Amino acid sequence: MPIQPNFLERTAFFTLNAAPGPMLDLAGALALQAVNTAVQLNIFTTLAERPSTPTELAQTLNCQERGLEKLLAALAAIGYVVERDGRYHNSAMTNKWFLHGEMLDMKAALLIFDTFFRELWPHAPEVVRSGERPYNFYDFTASTPGLSHAHQTMMQSNANLVGTTIVKKVALPETASRLLDVGGGHGQFTIHFCQAHPRLTATIMDSEAALETAQQNLDAAHLNDRIDLYAADLWHAAWGTEWDAILLFNLLHHYDLETNHKLLQKAHAALKPGGKVAIFDQVAGKQFGSATNAIVQLVGLMYYLFADGRIFTRNELTDLLTNTGFKNIQFHPMRQAPGSSLLVAEK
Ligand SMILES: C[S@@+](CC[C@H](N)C(=O)[O-])C[C@H]1O[C@@H](n2cnc3c(N)ncnc32)[C@H](O)[C@@H]1O
Known part of the structure; x- marks a missing residue:
């Protein structure tokens, strides 16, 4: 520290x-x-x-x-x-x-936080007072030059930190051949899955701006022939069916419980029987250390201020999965990403 x-x-x-x-x-x-x-x-x-x-x-x-x-x-x-x-x-x-930005790109993180401190945080008192935001976070990110790419760069280095562990814990069967990464942004998680599973093909669904970073990563990983990019709004797009796995990584914190129930229903409908949904996100509740607790609480405040987002407890996420019809729910805290955990469940 x-x-x-x-x-x-x-x-x-x-x-x-x-x-x-x-x-x-x-x-x-x-x-x-x-x-x-x-x-x-x-x-x-x-x-x-x-x-x-x-x-x-x-x-x-x-x-x-x-x-x-x-x-x-x-x-x-x-x-x-x-x-x-x-x-x-x-x-x-x-x-x-x-100096090893592929593991955690602090330069990108500093650029983003600097922009947030100057442009968004000054509105915090009025947001807390009124619950209203004088900005749309997603439009702000998309319209500020360089911000979307810096955001995806920060997230992708985070993905590289935990990607290998996550791929092991999701434990796709050898027969798995189709993965959908919803809100997959930079695509680095999908790349880790495809590198570990040579028979796997995948689709990354996200905004056009986010997928520009994914395209660069696919080119660098030589995986264009196995990974498709699908520029779409996840609420309006058809998700398709018969997926072996669907990733919902760092996505649920954008929405409330009711909306996440709809998100999981879409995932359930799109998976094949026995297919797996994986959620990776910060999880609220008792943390293993006070620094981790502070990180989760501060990040939770930021999600609220910027986009009315929230961080859910393990019980809330487990109930959400159960109520949508998922079974065999597994919970894996991820020590490398303080405060974040992985949940894997089966249709
Ligand atoms: C915090 S990032 C997570 C990126 C990646 N999944 C990860 O864990 O590193 C959330 C992603 O969800 C995407 N997203 C949010 N709302 C979306 C929507 N309605 N349709 C498609 N993508 C969306 C954002 O563009 C962004 O890339």
């Missing part, structure tokens, strides 16, 4: 309430700005190529040395870089999570 109070500080901030705990949130906001500045200045990629003194870095990046010294000192204090013998290096955390 970037800002880590030590034992004495935790006692002062949390146990005794003798120091101002909210200062840590202000510092967290400053930390995010510092990291964002570092990303925009290419500090992490530059240090990955060559650990540098502030003087060397100032020359390479064409920056003022004094400003860089301040930025590097701040980044060192929050664990993003380390100083050894006068040279700055990326920390192991930065190397893993900032």
Whole structure:
């Protein structure tokens, strides 16, 4: 964790309430700005190529040395870089999570969050007061240049983090040959399934804008001949029938329970007998740690503010599946994606 109070500080901030705990949130906001500045200045990629003194870095990046010294000192204090013998290096955390974007694209995440902080969060008090939103989140995402692609890039790196585990847990039979990924966006989950199951073909249904990212990924994975892209609104489109599996990943949090019941009815009707539906999403309720709980609650607030979305409990999701006629429901918490779980059920 970037800002880590030590034992004495935790006692002062949390146990005794003798120091101002909210200062840590202000510092967290400053930390995010510092990291964002570092990303925009290419500090992490530059240090990955060559650990540098502030003087060397100032020359390479064409920056003022004094400003860089301040930025590097701040980044060192929050664990993003380390100083050894006068040279700055990326920390192991930065190397893993900032430079290997295929696992979790923090650059895309920062770009999106930065846009949300500037454009959407300022409306939060009026949304909480009135329940009305002066924007349509989906139109906003589609009409802001670069935002849809950045969103899909962030989601696809998240998919790469958990994709292999999810494919194993969904455990499609060898005979499975047809998969439908509803709201599949970037397509990376479908790609993981097709790579693991050579006989599988698939269709990804999503908006035209989202599927532009999917097309790039299909080209890179050489899977155009096995995966179709279906640009459609899932509520108006025909889903077809006789699917072996249907993925509903990070989709249910857009809708209320009643609407999700309709979503699952559509999935049930489109699956063949014995076919599997898989839901991957944040799940509300008791979490295994307080940081995970905070992530789920904060993300849940964001879903509400942006699109009147919500995060459901395990019981709500299980009831939803049962009431739609699904059986053999399995629940798998996914530790790599804090707060998210996978549910798999059969028609
Ligand atoms: C949060 S993203 C999840 C993407 C991917 N399934 C994943 O888990 O990484 C939700 C996706 O649902 C798509 N979506 C939302 N409403 C939709 C609708 N009515 N018809 C088709 N796609 C929709 C969005 O375009 C977006 O790509």
